[in-house]
Amino acid sequence: MSNQGNRTLTPTANSLADAIGHSEHRGMLARLTNHQTFWVFMAAVLACLALSLLTDTFATERNLFNVSRNFAFVAIIALGMTAVIASGGIDLSVGSAVVLSSMTVAVLMSAGMPFWIGIPAALAVAILLGAVNGVLVAYAGMPPFVVTLGMLSVGRSLAMVLSNNKMIYQFGPDHELLLALGGGSTMGLPNPLLVMVVLAAITGFLFKWTRWGQHLFAMGGNESAAKLTGIPVRQLKVSVYVFSALTAGITGVLEVGWLGGVTTNLGQGMELAVIAAAVIGGANLAGGVGTAFGAVVGALLIEVIRNSLILLGISTFWQGAFVGSFIVIAVAFDRFRSVRQQG
Amino acid sequence: MSALRLEAVSKHFGAIHALSDVSLLIEPGEVIGLMGDNGAGKSTLVKVIAGNFAPSAGEIFISDTKVEFHKPLDAQRAGIEVVYQDLAICDNLSAAANVFLGRELTKQIGPIPILDYARMRIRAGELFARLKSETRPRDLVKRMSGGQRQAVAIARALLSDAKIVLMDEPTAAISVRQVAEVLNLIRNLSDHGIAVVLVSHRMPDVFQVADTIAVLRRGRLVASKRAANSSPEEVTGLITGAIEFA
Ligand SMILES: Nc1ncnc2c1ncn2[C@@H]1O[C@H](COP(=O)(O)OP(=O)(O)OP(=O)(O)O)[C@@H](O)[C@H]1O
Numbered sequence: 097m098s099n100q101g102n103r104t105l106t107p108t109a110n111s112l113a114d115a116i117g118h119s120e121h122r123g124m125l126a127r128l129t130n131h132q133t134f135w136v137f138m139a140a141v142l143a144c145l146a147l148s149l150l151t152d153t154f155a156t157e158r159n160l161f162n163v164s165r166n167f168a169f170v171a172i173i174a175l176g177m178t179a180v181i182a183s184g185g186i187d188l189s190v191g192s193a194v195v196l197s198s199m200t201v202a203v204l205m206s207a208g209m210p211f212w213i214g215i216p217a218a219l220a221v222a223i224l225l226g227a228v229n230g231v232l233v234a235y236a237g238m239p240p241f242v243v244t245l246g247m248l249s250v251g252r253s254l255a256m257v258l259s260n261n262k263m264i265y266q267f268g269p270d271h272e273l274l275l276a277l278g279g280g281s282t283m284g285l286p287n288p289l290l291v292m293v294v295l296a297a298i299t300g301f302l303f304k305w306t307r308w309g310q311h312l313f314a315m316g317g318n319e320s321a322a323k324l325t326g327i328p329v330r331q332l333k334v335s336v337y338v339f340s341a342l343t344a345g346i347t348g349v350l351e352v353g354w355l356g357g358v359t360t361n362l363g364q365g366m367e368l369a370v371i372a373a374a375v376i377g378g379a380n381l382a383g384g385v386g387t388a389f390g391a392v393v394g395a396l397l398i399e400v401i402r403n404s405l406i407l408l409g410i411s412t413f414w415q416g417a418f419v420g421s422f423i424v425i426a427v428a429f430d431r432f433r434s435v436r437q438q439g
Numbered sequence: 440m441s442a443l444r445l446e447a448v449s450k451h452f453g454a455i456h457a458l459s460d461v462s463l464l465i466e467p468g469e470v471i472g473l474m475g476d477n478g479a480g481k482s483t484l485v486k487v488i489a490g491n492f493a494p495s496a497g498e499i500f501i502s503d504t505k506v507e508f509h510k511p512l513d514a515q516r517a518g519i520e521v522v523y524q525d526l527a528i529c530d531n532l533s534a535a536a537n538v539f540l541g542r543e544l545t546k547q548i549g550p551i552p553i554l555d556y557a558r559m560r561i562r563a564g565e566l567f568a569r570l571k572s573e574t575r576p577r578d579l580v581k582r583m584s585g586g587q588r589q590a591v592a593i594a595r596a597l598l599s600d601a602k603i604v605l606m607d608e609p610t611a612a613i614s615v616r617q618v619a620e621v622l623n624l625i626r627n628l629s630d631h632g633i634a635v636v637l638v639s640h641r642m643p644d645v646f647q648v649a650d651t652i653a654v655l656r657r658g659r660l661v662a663s664k665r666a667a668n669s670s671p672e673e674v675t676g677l678i679t680g681a682i683e684f685a
């Protein structure tokens with residue numbers, strides 16, 4: 097209690113800010129190593145180094161090009177998933193949003209529509225899907241798990257109806273443009289990777305610097321508190337699911353160009369990799385915690401591991417086991433840490 | 440001028456008369472300790488004042504103007520802040536972020552409003568200094584003591600220039616040392632001319648900090664008198680009904 101007396105003698109804003117400043121500086125390194133993201137990043141870097149040494153196929157230009165593109169797709173959606181998870185929800189329907197958006201653009205363009213109609217339409221469909229999720233969660237008060245699980249099934253089914261379950265690989269007059277968008281590269285970097293970097297920067301900005309981000313994390317931390325302070329939690333929830341579906345929609349459009357064709361099994365099971373990426377990147381399934389950078393780093397680690405399985409000649413049947421275990425390990429890690437903090 | 444005046448306020452839920460004919464006057468800067476047995480109607484009274492419930496009958500005046508609240512936001516706009524023990528704080532955010540939650544300060548970068556962390560931190564720091572609290576604006580609330588958390592909640596009230604702060608059992612779940620901190624905070628609010636309604640079961644806390652003690656029994660206000668002219672024994676009697684009225 098004695099230092100309380102000291103404090104009251106110098107209550108000016110400056111000295112207070114100084115005092116705060118000092119207490120906050122625990123050293124860059126200490127702060128860095130305290131973050132899960134840092135360790136995940138180190139793990140990904142180490143895995144890359146190991147693979148470069150162990151195989152002569154990893155560090156080839158072609159493989160790196162492929163890895164970075166696959167990684168970009170997972171990372172883009174992981175950004176949206178991180179928003180949902182940080183807000184206290186979950187979105188299992190992202191894989192279906194991917195296939196529905198790519199099917200929309202494919203069907204429209206193969207029917208002769210131009211690029212600039214097909215893509216906005218595909219994104220609009222994704223947004224609509226997210227809005228339905230959001231409204232059911234926010235206004236009907238249904239658990240996100242149930243709503244988005246239902247949407248997972250509905251979305252893919254709609255994509256089948258839309259395409260009559262056929263593969264589409266002719267995209268009308270703007271065929272080349274669409275293929276170049278997702279499959280091409282700019283300044284030697286694959287386009288999806290560039291899109292991912294831009295979206296990660298935007299998401300990071302939204303999380304850290306806007307009221308939307310602040311409210312999203314507040315809602316994930318304590319929803320009733322957010323409500324009591326007058327934050328419009330319902331609209332906010334809808335916006336979060338729309339954001340997630342939009343990232344999936346963008347991915348869908350890019351994937352069409354990369355693959356050169358769409359089938360209705362595109363994006364199947366993708367929600368698992370995406371949730372794993374977000375969680376490994378530090379998003380807390382209990383809500384209130386997560387970063388854009390973490391989502392990207394989580395996606396990187398997953399893709400590198402997946403690629404290493406292939407390059408090391410391990411059967412691809414093992415991939416599901418790895419991704420699934422990763423989610424569980426990341427959550428267990430988090431549990432362990434919070435228990436230790438309380439104890 | 441009174442900060443808050445209730446005139447013959449009643450509230451029933453179906454057949455339950457949670458409040459009957461409660462009239463009460465609170466001056467600016469007055470700390471009023473609201474006591475009563477479980478189910479006596481304390482929380483209901485707080486909720487009526489805070490705009491959570493509309494009274495079934497009676498009138499509410501703030502600074503001598505009649506008010507009608509349809510939702511908590513109406514009460515907030517009229518200068519009433521409720522301090523909830525744990526409900527209204529986000530553990531995952533910093534103290535400053537919590538103080539400004541829902542009314543963040545922003546600055547424009549071109550057309551985009553971005554959060555003005557620096558200004559919020561300084562403002563929050565000033566508020567904590569005014570409350571003579573050790574709370575640091577940048578610290579996560581997760582790592583704070585019960586007393587510091589209260590300071591965060593109370594700083595919210597200061598920020599909004601509240602005239603009346605309602606506290607329902609703020610000391611129920613915290614340690615003795617932290618109780619002392621909270622009682623200090625209440626005194627600080629009162630020093631700033633803010634009226635405080637403190638609901639508590641803890642007799643010593645109430646006598647330590649309250650100017651006036653009001654007792655509810657089965658929805659009726661059976662006493663409202665200066666703490667200095669009363670005693671814990673008398674209040675106990677009033678709560679249980681051993682003493683009819685005072
Ligand atoms: N929303 C409600 N609907 C119906 N009855 C209610 C409601 N809220 C309170 N009551 C009733 O009103 C009466 C007063 O309750 P209140 O919560 O105000 O008591 P209290 O004095 O705060 O008690 P405690 O000390 O246990 O917190 C009780 O009989 C309670 O059951």
Ligand SMILES: [Mg+2]
Binds near residue numbers: 481482483607
């Ligand atoms: Mg109560």
